[in-house]
Amino acid sequence: MADQDVAIRVEHLSKRFRIPLDRSATLKHRLTHWRSASRYRILEALLDVSFDVRAGEFIGIIGHNGSGKSTLLKILSRIYRANDGVVAIAGKVSPFLELGVGFNPELTARENIFLSGSILGLNRPELHRLFDEIIGFADLEQFVDHKLKNFSSGMEVRLAFSLAIQAHAEILMMDEVLAVGDAAFQEKCFDTFNRYKREGRTVVLVTHGLAAVTTYCDRALLLDHGRLVADGETADVTAQYRRAIGLAADGTLTANEVERWGSRDVVFTGLRMLDERGAEDRNPPTGGFVRIELGYEIQNDAVSDFVCTLWLLRADGLMVSESQLPVSQYAQVGESQRGSGGTMHFDIPQIPLLDGAYSVEVELRGRRDGAAYDHIRHAIDFRVIDRRDRHGVIEPGGAWSVVPADQPVAWRPTALPGVGQDERPVRRRR
Amino acid sequence: MSSTTDARLAGAARVSAPPLDSFRHYRHLTLELAISQFKLRYTGSALGYLWSLLKPAMIFAIMYFIFVDLFNIKDGTADYGMQVLLGIVVWTFFAECTSSSMAAIASNGGLIRKAYFPRSILVIAASLSALFTFLINLTIVFVIAVALHQIDIGLRIVVVIPLLLELYLLALGISLFLSALFVQFHDVSHLWEVLMQLLFYASGVMFSLTYVLQRLHLALQVGTTAEKAPHLVWIVQVMAANPIMQTIEDLRHALLTPVAPWTELVVSGHLAAVHQYAPLNAAWEVPVPFLVVLLVVAGGALTFRSRARSFAENL
Numbered sequence: 001m002a003d004q005d006v007a008i009r010v011e012h013l014s015k016r017f018r019i020p021l022d023r024s025a026t027l028k029h030r031l032t033h034w035r036s037a038s039r040y041r042i043l044e045a046l047l048d049v050s051f052d053v054r055a056g057e058f059i060g061i062i063g064h065n066g067s068g069k070s071t072l073l074k075i076l077s078r079i080y081r082a083n084d085g086v087v088a089i090a091g092k093v094s095p096f097l098e099l100g101v102g103f104n105p106e107l108t109a110r111e112n113i114f115l116s117g118s119i120l121g122l123n124r125p126e127l128h129r130l131f132d133e134i135i136g137f138a139d140l141e142q143f144v145d146h147k148l149k150n151f152s153s154g155m156e157v158r159l160a161f162s163l164a165i166q167a168h169a170e171i172l173m174m175d176e177v178l179a180v181g182d183a184a185f186q187e188k189c190f191d192t193f194n195r196y197k198r199e200g201r202t203v204v205l206v207t208h209g210l211a212a213v214t215t216y217c218d219r220a221l222l223l224d225h226g227r228l229v230a231d232g233e234t235a236d237v238t239a240q241y242r243r244a245i246g247l248a249a250d251g252t253l254t255a256n257e258v259e260r261w262g263s264r265d266v267v268f269t270g271l272r273m274l275d276e277r278g279a280e281d282r283n284p285p286t287g288g289f290v291r292i293e294l295g296y297e298i299q300n301d302a303v304s305d306f307v308c309t310l311w312l313l314r315a316d317g318l319m320v321s322e323s324q325l326p327v328s329q330y331a332q333v334g335e336s337q338r339g340s341g342g343t344m345h346f347d348i349p350q351i352p353l354l355d356g357a358y359s360v361e362v363e364l365r366g367r368r369d370g371a372a373y374d375h376i377r378h379a380i381d382f383r384v385i386d387r388r389d390r391h392g393v394i395e396p397g398g399a400w401s402v403v404p405a406d407q408p409v410a411w412r413p414t415a416l417p418g419v420g421q422d423e424r425p426v427r428r429r430r
Numbered sequence: 431m432s433s434t435t436d437a438r439l440a441g442a443a444r445v446s447a448p449p450l451d452s453f454r455h456y457r458h459l460t461l462e463l464a465i466s467q468f469k470l471r472y473t474g475s476a477l478g479y480l481w482s483l484l485k486p487a488m489i490f491a492i493m494y495f496i497f498v499d500l501f502n503i504k505d506g507t508a509d510y511g512m513q514v515l516l517g518i519v520v521w522t523f524f525a526e527c528t529s530s531s532m533a534a535i536a537s538n539g540g541l542i543r544k545a546y547f548p549r550s551i552l553v554i555a556a557s558l559s560a561l562f563t564f565l566i567n568l569t570i571v572f573v574i575a576v577a578l579h580q581i582d583i584g585l586r587i588v589v590v591i592p593l594l595l596e597l598y599l600l601a602l603g604i605s606l607f608l609s610a611l612f613v614q615f616h617d618v619s620h621l622w623e624v625l626m627q628l629l630f631y632a633s634g635v636m637f638s639l640t641y642v643l644q645r646l647h648l649a650l651q652v653g654t655t656a657e658k659a660p661h662l663v664w665i666v667q668v669m670a671a672n673p674i675m676q677t678i679e680d681l682r683h684a685l686l687t688p689v690a691p692w693t694e695l696v697v698s699g700h701l702a703a704v705h706q707y708a709p710l711n712a713a714w715e716v717p718v719p720f721l722v723v724l725l726v727v728a729g730g731a732l733t734f735r736s737r738a739r740s741f742a743e744n745l
Contacts, residue, residue, distance in 0.1 A: 017743060078546045079742045095546040102541055106473050107466060118462040119545050121455065175544075 006090065007171055007202040008053040008076065013085035015046040015071055015226075045071040047226040048085075055091070055170075056200040058193070060217035060234065062210065062241050067223040069206045070175055073097060076204060077173045091202065094169035096120055100160030105149035109140060109159055112148055116160070120167040130166050137162035165192050171202045190215070190316050210238050214357040214381050215315035235282055235383055242381075259377035265303045266364045266373040269341060270295035273360070273380050282382040286395055290348040292360060292380070297341030305367045310346050314393075315357035352394045355386035456551060463555035468562050482563045483570065486522045490515050497636050512575055512686055517635035517678050519571050523564035524601055524633075524674060525626055531556040531605030532612050532619060539745035549738040550731075553609050557602050565594075575686060582687050589684040597677045600723045606730035610737040613744050633674040638682070639696050642666055643707030650708055667712060670697045673726075676719040693719075 018040045046068045053059050061069040074080040077093055102116040113134055117127045135141055138158040148156060193216045196203055207213060213220055213234060220237035222230035224244065230237045275281040276289035284290045292310065312320040323346065360380040364373040386395075472478040494514060534556040535542065535549060542549065575581040611618045634642070646662055669675055675693070682690040694716045695701050702709035 074543075074742065079543065081739050093546075096544060098544045101545045104466065104470065106470055111466060111469070115462055115466045118459045119541070119547065123455065123458045124462075 005054045006052050007055040007057070008090075008204070009086070009088045010052070010076075011050050011086045011088075013046055013049040013072075013075065013087060014044070014083050015068070015075060015080065016083050017043040017045050019043055044226050046075070046082075046223075049223075049226075049228045050085075051221060051228065051231055053202060053204065055202055056197075057219060058197060058203045058205070058217045060213035060220040061204065061206045061223065062213055062220055062238065063223035064244075066225075068226040069223050071226075072223065073173050073175055073204060073206045089171065091170035092121075092168070094120070094167050094172045096164070096167070097173055097175040099164050100156060103148060103156070103160065106147060108145050108147055109135070109151070110144050112159070113163060117163055117166070120164065121169065122166060134159075134162045134166060137165075161188065161192075169201075171204070172196065173204050173206075175206045187316055210241065210381060211315045211357065211359060211378065214238055214383060238381060239282070260375065262364070262372040262374040264374060265300035265366070265371075266296055266298050266306050268294060268362060268364065268374050268376060268379070269297050271360070271362065271376070271379045273382055282380065283385050284351055284382065286354055286384055286386040286388075286390075287350045287352070290351045292346040292348075294344045294346070294362060295341065296344065296364060303366065303373070306373060307365045307367050308344060309363045309365065311361040312353075313359050313361055315359065320353065320358065350397075351384060352396065353384045354390055354392055354395060355384060356393075357381070357383050456548060459547060460551050460555050460558065463551065464558035464562070467555060467559040471559065471563075483567060486515075486518045486567060489522070490518045493518065493636055509687055509689075512571075512578070512581075513638070513682050513690060514636055515571055515574075516682055516686060517633075519564070519567050520597065520674070520678050520681060521630060521633065521635045522567070523560060524597070526563070527557050527560035527601040528604050528608060528622065528626075529619075530560060531601075532608040532622065534605070535609045535741055536612050536616075536745065542742050542745055549741055550606065550734060553605050553734070554602065557598070557605050560601075561598055568594075572685060581685075584688065586684045586688065590681065593677050593680050593684065596673065596720070596723055599727050600673050600677075603723070603727035603730035606734040607726070610730075610734040613737070613741055629672075629674065632669050632672055634669070634672075634678055638690060639666075639670060639675060639679055639693060640691060640701075640705050640707055642669065643696065643702075643710065644705065647706060647708040663708075663710070666710065667715065670710060670712065670715055671718040671722060673719040673723045 019042075049068075049072065061072060063069045071080060074097070075082050075087060076089070077095065077097060079097070096119060100116065102119040103112050104115065107115065110131075113131065114124065114127055118124070122130070135144055138155070138161070140155060140159060143151065143155065148159075151159070193203070197216075203216070205212065205217060217234045219232065220230075220234045221228060222237050222241050222244075230240050270293070272280055272293045273282050273284070274291040274293055275284065276291075278291075294308065294310075296308075308325040310323050314320055325344065359378045359382070361375075361377050362379045363375040365371065366373065472481055475481060477484065494511060497514075498510070531553050534552040538552050541552070572581075576583075608618055608622060643666065646666060649662065670693070679690065679693040679696070683692050691701050691705065696705075696707075697710055697715050698713040699709035699711045701707075
């Protein structure tokens with residue numbers, strides 16, 4: 001790694017919090033207990049963390065609650081001071097971590113743009129210049145002089161977001177930005193992050209949502225109790241994290257996943273994504289063979305037969321496909337016997353998806369009553385790799401050809417509006 | 431501690447925009463915060479900004495009634511009412527500035543935990559917004575005084591600007607100190623309320639220093655309080671060291687009438703014969719109010735600085 005490419009260098013960073021055992025919130029307490037003023041617990045929020053971030057890199061910081069990831073972000077953006085270690089940053093850092101920092105409900109949208117904008121590091125002339133663009137992007141032209149407290153939360157988020165993307169920092173720090181907003185908003189986030197990527201900006205993203213990390217980040221850091229336990233390819237690090245929180249990469253499922261529900265009459269016992277050789281692979285190439293292997297077990301004698309549904313979802317939540325175990329196969333899985341189980345395969349001969357992050361969602365459901373036995377979101381997070389760098393969503397497998405000039409053509413293209421030779425408006429026939 | 435968070439990378443060849451810390455940028459942010467706070471202060475009230483005028487006017491009416499009509503306390507000057515009004519406007523600024531700035535840090539926890547900027551900006555912005563109100567009120571008092579011909583405008587008026595600066599710095603220094611402590615100890619707000627009561631009477635809002643010295647003179651002449659005299663002199667000396675009293679007195683002289691004497695001349699005893707009061711004979715005390723301001727500003731800034739780094743963690 002060449003030195004001039006480094007945007008952020010963190011060396012042996014440590015941060016301790018002193019948590020008073022009996023918080024002395026009053027002077028009296030301080031005065032009467034001055035001898036025992038040193039009674040506090042030390043919380044090691046970060047311990048000897050070192051890493052480099054290259055310029056233009058999208059890096060995700062993941063970890064369980066209290067693992068120190070937000071603390072790390074706050075030290076990087078100078079909100080906290082480290083106790084030990086060195087943080088060196090080359091480039092202009094965004095001074096905010098969340099959307100809508102400094103928004104005041106009593107002020108109008110216009111006033112809030114100027115107030116919050118200046119916290120984001122924009123000055124008044126810049127804000128005047130960008131004003132229409134910000135309002136336009138947020139779709140709030142009619143509400144410029146309305147107070148923010150009368151806005152819906154969606155409107156507020158749109159305003160915050162369109163303002164935040166104007167901040168011209170080279171290094172952006174974002175804490176849980178994606179936790180807010182609806183699907184349409186997340187779509188905008190997605191577009192903006194892609195733009196940042198193209199512009200070569202460095203982004204540090206802290207989030208609980210593994211999907212966001214898999215989608216945007218080239219690299220991820222995993223923190224555990226203040227220690228950096230993994231640093232590498234996003235897929236590897238998220239796999240390690242999933243293993244740590246209970247959804248293991250070898251396919252065995254544990255029950256502490258929040259994104260799992262159902263009566264457990266029939267349960268999934270394992271989920272794997274395999275390539276054509278039968279080896280586990282969560283980074284299939286576009287057009288490659290993908291097999292999803294689903295292990296199941298019947299835990300209730302009363303269950304007669306059930307349906308298995310499998311969805312493919314893009315990281316932003318868009319459902320790419322839905323597929324159900326065909327009726328012809330029911331008999332083979334429907335033999336109800338407590339403790340019995342088996343394996344199902346879902347094969348995709350040539351996966352048509354282009355580069356991006358996706359997930360598999362699965363469900364076992366009673367065929368008669370439709371009750372969910374076991375439903376798992378993000379059962380498998382995977383990333384399709386397209387080596388040819390094509391644009392778009394899918395590879396339809398289309399083929400081009402050119403018709404020779406001398407060959408008679410049965411169909412003649414009708415004149416397109418505005419492109420025809422004659423000036424008369426094109427009239428469409430019924 | 432070897433944390434050099436904003437240190438440039440050795441060998442980092444990337445060209446970057448001017449550092450965010452530029453004074454210009456933060457000046458802009460400070461003003462923006464001050465303006466919105468100024469706007470916010472009176473939102474939701476029907477009379478809006480009028481309150482900032484009505485409040486001192488009502489206090490003035492109460493005080494004037496009690497002091498003049500009830501106790502018949504006058505310092506003998508013809509434009510006593512005008513002088514009291516000026517005193518109340520100045521005091522209102524000081525009181526509102528310190529008490530609103532005190533909470534500037536504690537009430538902006540969200541901002542402090544989510545964004546980076548020098549923390550003092552919040553206090554400066556709060557004090558500036560109080561200053562705006564004050565300047566407008568002062569102008570109105572001045573206009574009223576001109577309209578009532580209770581004023582004798584002279585070249586002295588140029589002194590008003592350094593006097594206002596002195597007053598503002600004092601309020602800012604105290605605000606920095608209080609806001610930094612308030613984060614951890616909410617007690618300071620109660621303590622400060624009581625202290626302000628004391629300061630109100632020690633600042634000559636309702637009377638002039640000359641008046642106090644005249645009373646002292648009388649007391650000494652009658653002799654009944656001879657034993658208490660050293661004690662009284664000491665109190666007066668303390669009052670003369672108070673920068674708020676000094677600025678109010680000097681503002682009266684500079685802005686309203688030359689009849690109200692410069693504090694400095696009163697303290698040094700130059701006018702004892704003219705005004706017939708007990709001389710303080712304390713020429714050494716003339717620079718004390720200014721030193722007090724300097725000390726307060728330095729103390730406030732240092733206290734704030736040492737505590738500012740942990741605001742984000744303590745809030």
